[in-house]
Amino acid sequence: MTEPNEIKPANQRGSARLAAVQALYQMDVGEQTLEETLSQFESFRLGRELEGDEYLPADADYFRHIVRGVVTNQVKLDPVINSALQGGWPMTRIDATLRALLRAGVFELTMRKDIPFKVVIREYVDVANAFYEDEVPGMVNGVLDAVARKYSEGYAGGEKPNG
8 A cells, every 4th residue: 555645656657747848848949958958857857846846756767768759759750740730730830838748748659559548648638737728738638639549540548559
């Protein structure tokens, strides 16, 4: 049985996802290198207090995996996102936070065969709720759901197929 204050591994992955979106945003707008960004987040943000905000403990390995994966695969991820965006909104027309969020979510949907689609989608909708109060979380859900459907013929809001 877990202690009431114990952080569960799933919560640490959720925190890693949030931190990864923040790091990707920072790299996009601040023009920092991958290594500078990873180092800064691991040293000063993951599981620490910064400017009065308490950052929850995060799975540092998973955080690095997402950020490195997005950077390495960005040229593959962006066309997938562009094709899933509705109403002629190319990635160049969405803000940097949303770009970072969609890239991270699509990275996990397309490159991680071991995590159910519904878990990935739910987690990134939660991340969207941390940044946006309007219709953006619903749009994130729609884009990620469209990507999940494209990458799995048998997807119906559930598990990924084996393989």
